Amino acid sequence: MSRLNMPVRKRKAGDVAFSIALAVVCFLILFAVVYPVYFVAIASISDPSKVATGQVWLIPQGVNLFGYEQILSDGRIWTGYRNTLLYSVVGTALNLCVTLPAAYALSRREFRPRRPLMLFFAFTMFFNGGLIPTYLLYRDLNLLDNWLVFILPSAVNVYNLIITRAFFEYSLSEELFEAAMIDGLSYFQYFLKVALPLSKAIISVIGLYYLVYHWNDFFTGLVFIRDYSLQPLQIVLRDILISNQAFAGGSGGAGGSGTSYAQQYADQIKYGVIIVSTLPVIALYPFLQRYFEKGVMIGSVKG
Secondary structure, eight states, X not given: OOGGGSOOOOOOHHHHHHHHHHHHHHHHHHHHHHXXXXXXXXXXXXXXXXXXXXXOSSSOSSOOOHHHHHHHTSXXXXXXXXXXXXXXXXXXXXXXXXXXXXXXXXXXXXXXXXXXXXXXXXXXXXXXXXXXXXXXXXXXXXXXXXXXXXXXXTSOOHHHHHHHHHHHHHTSOHHHHHHHHHTTOOHHHHIIIIITGGGHHHHHHHHHHHHHHHHTOOHHHHHHOOOGGGOOHHHHHHXXXXXXXXXXXXXXXXXXXXXXXXXXXXXXXXXXXXXXXXXXXXXXXXXXXXXXXXXXXXXXXXX
16 A cells, blocks of 8 residues: 555544643743843843833833944944954854864774774863863963964864764765775775765864864963954953943942943843844854754665
8 A cells, every 4th residue: 555545543632631641841932042132132132120120021111222322332342243253254264174183083994093092082081180280281382472373273172082083983884985995095085075975064063173272262261362453352342341341330330329321231231242242143043953854875775
């Protein structure tokens, strides 16, 4: 009997109830994840007094852009954006150039040192020298107050290396490799012409992981950079936030009669800082989301 002629099973009441319950649970999870981000976005353009009194729920109230005006009028933020974009783009490119070949080499069973090397890599996930030895090492390597400190020490992440190695080993079939060898391809040619084109999903995933890491890197600039012209966006936004809070506290204490104008809009600036720092990554993510769901072997090997 063909599939077109197969009878369609009627859904029972239990099936309908389960579908409804599943939809409700999924909606609640989605609401719990999306609403905080949405609230921060609308609170950043709403009247702070209405946000503080709980009048802002679904739509902005008393729309104004004071917070964004205060943030974007500071020239330091454009320097921070420039630095963070540089560190993120160059750092992610270096990460991919190091992680992908290393994972490919470690995935080949005929590469005998791969197990000792993996133990060596895994060891670094559990033990490190600590902050003071790291600082002294960076000083001896002339990485202090050097923009390369954001890029070179994090050239490879062992967790991402292990994920990529497992992908190359288990998702790319051995038959595909043997066919490439019969056609006369070398290991390097197979990596460039076959493995990489079939690995768009894993490249996008670990690329996004690396990009988010570099974009959110706060600690490196805080400890190893003293030259303010090299500071990333996160440090700049932190300083803007601290300076506004200090000004708000000082003006409020001096006035003595109610909340000052600066105090009133301090929370709005906080919300604006969150949006400014996360918006580029949030805007980029939908373009890479499809790679998380695609099957990487579509169109290559058919059983």
